[in-house]
Structures are given as C-alpha cells and as structure tokens.
Amino acid sequence: MSEVAVSPVPMPAKRRVAQLVMLALAVVIVMVAYANVGLAVDGKIPAGMLAYGLGLGGLMLAAYLVLAKFAPWADPLILPLVTLINGLGLVMIYRLEAAKMGGASAANQIMWTGLGVVMFSITLIVLRDHRMLQRLTYTAGAVGLVLLAIPAVLPSSLSEVQGAKIWIRLGGFSIQPGEFAKLALVVFFAGYLVAKRDVLALAGRRLLFIDLPRARDLGPVLVTWGFSLLVLVFEKDLGTSLLIFGTFIAMLYIATQRTSWVLIGILLFVGGAFVAGQIFDHVGARFDVWGDPTNPVYYGNDPICEQKPAGSPMCGKSYQIMQGLFGFGAGGILGTGLGQGNPQLIPLSFSDFIFAATGEELGLTGLMALIMMYALLVERGLRTSLAARDPFSKLLAGGLSFILAWQVFIIVGGVTNLIPLTGLVTPFMSQGGSALLANWILIALLVRMSDAARRPPPQAIQNEGLTQVFQR
Numbered sequence: 001m002s003e004v005a006v007s008p009v010p011m012p013a014k015r016r017v018a019q020l021v022m023l024a025l026a027v028v029i030v031m032v033a034y035a036n037v038g039l040a041v042d043g044k045i046p047a048g049m050l051a052y053g054l055g056l057g058g059l060m061l062a063a064y065l066v067l068a069k070f071a072p073w074a075d076p077l078i079l080p081l082v083t084l085i086n087g088l089g090l091v092m093i094y095r096l097e098a099a100k101m102g103g104a105s106a107a108n109q110i111m112w113t114g115l116g117v118v119m120f121s122i123t124l125i126v127l128r129d130h131r132m133l134q135r136l137t138y139t140a141g142a143v144g145l146v147l148l149a150i151p152a153v154l155p156s157s158l159s160e161v162q163g164a165k166i167w168i169r170l171g172g173f174s175i176q177p178g179e180f181a182k183l184a185l186v187v188f189f190a191g192y193l194v195a196k197r198d199v200l201a202l203a204g205r206r207l208l209f210i211d212l213p214r215a216r217d218l219g220p221v222l223v224t225w226g227f228s229l230l231v232l233v234f235e236k237d238l239g240t241s242l243l244i245f246g247t248f249i250a251m252l253y254i255a256t257q258r259t260s261w262v263l264i265g266i267l268l269f270v271g272g273a274f275v276a277g278q279i280f281d282h283v284g285a286r287f288d289v290w291g292d293p294t295n296p297v298y299y300g301n302d303p304i305c306e307q308k309p310a311g312s313p314m315c316g317k318s319y320q321i322m323q324g325l326f327g328f329g330a331g332g333i334l335g336t337g338l339g340q341g342n343p344q345l346i347p348l349s350f351s352d353f354i355f356a357a358t359g360e361e362l363g364l365t366g367l368m369a370l371i372m373m374y375a376l377l378v379e380r381g382l383r384t385s386l387a388a389r390d391p392f393s394k395l396l397a398g399g400l401s402f403i404l405a406w407q408v409f410i411i412v413g414g415v416t417n418l419i420p421l422t423g424l425v426t427p428f429m430s431q432g433g434s435a436l437l438a439n440w441i442l443i444a445l446l447v448r449m450s451d452a453a454r455r456p457p458p459q460a461i462q463n464e465g466l467t468q469v470f471q472r
Contacts, residue, residue: 016072019064022076022077025080026081030088030091031056034052034091037095037098037339040338040339041099056090060079063083067124070124071447073450073451074447075383077376079447081377084373085373085377086113088358092361096344103431109436112432115433115436123444124447129452130445134191136187140184141188144183144184144185148177151168152231176432177434182243183442186251186399189247189399191392193251194255194395197391213258221248221249231244232273236283243410247403248265254398254399289420290419320347320421325417326345327341331359331361331362335366336361341357342360343356350430352415353415355415358370381401385401387453396445401446404439407424411426
C-alpha cells in the first residue's frame with residue numbers, strides 16, 4: 001500500500017485580516033466609551049487612557065496570535081464579540097469606581113481580564129483535540145460535584161457572602177468554585193448523553209400528542225433535579241440551581257429531540273422551587289419580592305436596613321430590584337449618557353446589577369445592542385454545534401452555547417423582574433474573577449470546537465502513480 005502525504009490547508013489571508021480588523025474596531029469602541037466617561041465625569045480625557053488602550057489592545061492581540069496559530073479555522077467573530085462585551089464591562093466598572101461606588105475596581109477587573117486571556121490561551125495550546133474530554137466524562141462529573149459541594153460543607157465564615165454559601169474564602173483570597181463546576185458538568189452531561197441517548201430517546205406512553213419517556217428512564221433527570229434542589233437549599237443559590245438543571249434538560253433535548261423531557265423538567269423545577277419557597281425563608285423572600293417589588297419584605301437582620309429607620313420604604317429585600325427598575329426608567333430609550341447617570345444608587349451595580357447600571361446610561365437602545373452581541377455570540381456557538389462532525393462535539397458545543405445564553409436570560413430576567421432575582425452575574429461584564437476566568441475558558445472550548453468543525457479536510461496527495469512532466 002502506498003503512503004499518503006498530507007499537506008496542510010492554509011488559513012485564507014483575507015479571513016485573518018478581517019478578524020484582526022474587527023478586533024481592532026472592538027478595542028476602539030471600548031476606548032471611545034472610556035474617553036466618554038472621563039469627559040462626562042471630570043471634563044477631560046482620563047490621564048491613563050493611552051496605557052489602558054495599549055494594555056487592552058496588547059492582551060487581545062496576544063489572544064489573536066494564539067488563536068491564529070493554534071485554531072486558525074475558528075469562527076472569526078467569537079473573539080471580537082467577547083472583546084467588545086468584556087471591554088464595555090471594564091468601562092462600566094471604571095465609571096462606577098469614578099462615582100465612588102464601593103467595591104468597584106477597574107484595576108482589579110483589568111487584572112482578571114488579563115488572567116482570563118491567559119487561561120484562554122493555555123486552553124487552546126494544551127487542548128489540541130477537544131474529543132479527549134469524552135474520555136474524562138465521569139471524572140469531569142465528579143470534579144463538578146465536588147466543586148459545587150465544597151462551599152456547602154465549609155463554615156459560613158469561609159463560604160457565605162450576602163446570604164449565599166457559594167464562596168471559598170481564605171485570608172484575602174476568594175474564589176467561586178461553582179463557576180468552574182458548570183464547565184465540568186457540561187462535559188459530563190455531553191459524554192453521558194452520548195452514551196445513553198438511544199435509551200433516553202425511547203418513547204413510553206402517549207399523552208396529548210406527546211410521547212412520554214419510560215418511567216425507568218427518569219432516573220438521570222430525577223438525580224439532577226434532586227442535586228439542583230440541594231444546591232438551592234444548602235447554598236441558598238437559586239441561580240446556580242436553575243443553571244445546572246436547565247442546562248441538563250436542554251442538552252437532553254438536543255440529544256433525544258423529545259419535547260416531553262423539556263416539559264417534565266419545567267414541571268419538576270417549578271414544583272421543587274415552590275415547595276422550597278414555602279419551607280425556607282431565603283427562597284420565599286425571592287418569590288415575595290418578585291410578586292410585588294413595591295412592597296418591602298423583611299426577613300431577619302437585613303444588612304440593607306442597618307443604616308435606615310425601621311419600616312423605611314427604601315430598604316428591605318425589594319430595595320435593590322426597585323432601584324434597578326428606577327435606573328431603567330431613568331435611562332429611557334437613549335439613556336442618560338455614559339458618566340451622566342446615578343448607577344451608584346443601585347446596590348451591587350458593579351456585579352449583580354451591572355446590566356441595570358448599563359441600562360440607565362445607555363438606555364434601551366444600548367441594552368438591545370448588548371443583548372444582540374450576546375445573541376450573536378450564542379448563535380456562533382450553536383452554528384459550531386450544527387457543523388460538528390461527531391455527537392460529543394455537537395452536544396458539548398450546544399451545551400456551552402446554551403449555558404451562556406441561559407446565564408444572560410436568568411440575570412436579565414432577574415433585574416427586570418421577569419423572573420425571581422438570582423445570584424448570577426452578567427457574563428464578561430460583572431466584576432469578579434471566578435466568573436470571568438470560567439467564561440474565557442468556555443470561549444476557548446468553543447473556539448477549539450469551531451476550528452475542528454470548520455477546518456477543511458486535508459488534501460491527500462498519492463506518492464505513487466503520479467505523472468511527472470519534464471521540460472527540456
């Protein structure tokens with residue numbers, strides 16, 4: 001048998017240039033927004049604008065060079081979109097810091113952004129073939145469960161912040177392990193569903209034009225549901241509970257194409273959350289505020305009310321959501337303008353409520369543009385899932401894309417009072433290191449799978465039997 005030599009398929013030069021131009025445009029937009037904040041707050045362009053722009057541009061250029069070297073066929077829109085969203089988050093945190101918003105630190109967020117780019121690069125360099133993750137299916141599941149369980153078993157002094165036990169705090173260092181657990185669990189869900197999808201797709205009885213699954217196949221859903229409720233009860237974290245269970249149901253639907261799984265999942269979670277709300281005060285308070293945010297709700301010692309008179313309408317569990325809604329109203333259609341609103345009046349506007357702070361200064365128009373950027377990022381991930389050549393890649397890309405979209409829906413729905421408020425943060429925008437690092441790793445995984453899905457097949461040249469032409 002003759003040997004076959006494989007020649008590499010080069011990356012089109014025009015495509016690389018287009019990606020670099022989009023990346024540069026994203027950095028320019030961020031710098032214009034940064035200058036706008038300085039002019040509005042201090043009447044002059046910030047003194048460190050040049051260094052800030054060069055730093056951000058250098059970080060993204062480094063990410064681009066790593067991507068061009070190790071994933072040249074990846075979707076060219078993903079990195080510029082993430083750069084723009086992350087950069088706008090940096091601008092809003094800088095604006096809140098300028099407004100003397102305690103806890104907001106643009107310098108810290110820039111540092112975490114740099115570390116996020118480093119994690120992005122390391123993931124692309126080390127993980128040359130994402131399919132190797134399928135061999136770590138159950139290891140990833142175990143790691144995800146351990147990371148989620150650690151805060152629950154730690155003392156409250158080491159794990160609880162503002163009522164939620166989701167942290168590991170040692171000295172001046174803190175990390176939120178659940179942000180990394182979600183990635184490990186998506187890998188586990190993808191590997192498990194590839195192995196079990198034929199069984200889970202079997203239909204049982206038919207009810208109202210829907211084929212219900214067999215009772216014996218409900219085990220995985222019930223186990224995941226039970227675990228999500230344990231997170232809700234013991235860690236007081238409605239957001240992570242909803243995120244995990246919703247992601248599993250979505251991936252189960254992708255694997256089996258059975259609508260019945262979605263309906264069962266919705267009924268289970270709504271029923272479990274309702275029962276938990278009746279039993280546990282911290283869960284019930286979320287639903288009470290959601291039902292009537294204009295009525296202050298008090299449960300025990302409320303830190304928001306420590307400096308305010310008892311019974312004041314400007315405190316209680318509903319204070320934060322009402323301030324966010326007032327911010328949306330003040331912003332209107334076009335917003336007050338960067339640096340010209342009062343987002344510092346919204347508690348935790350640099351983390352949980354940065355979407356509301358952005359809405360006040362950029363208005364509904366700016367928020368719709370931001371949501372469209374998230375939607376386009378998710379669409380590129382789903383396109384990768386459709387183009388993937390093996391079931392594991394399809395499920396993993398679909399799961400990672402869904403978990404990003406699900407986070408955005410949960411936080412936007414919470415701050416607009418569409419759904420009960422949760423503890424999730426806006427991806428790439430909210431201040432915090434754990435979420436930013438985890439989301440940059442998520443993007444690296446999508447980039448790796450996009451490169452594999454879009455790369456043309458190698459061009460084979462047979463050594464033997466070729467016609468050689470000689471010229472005199």
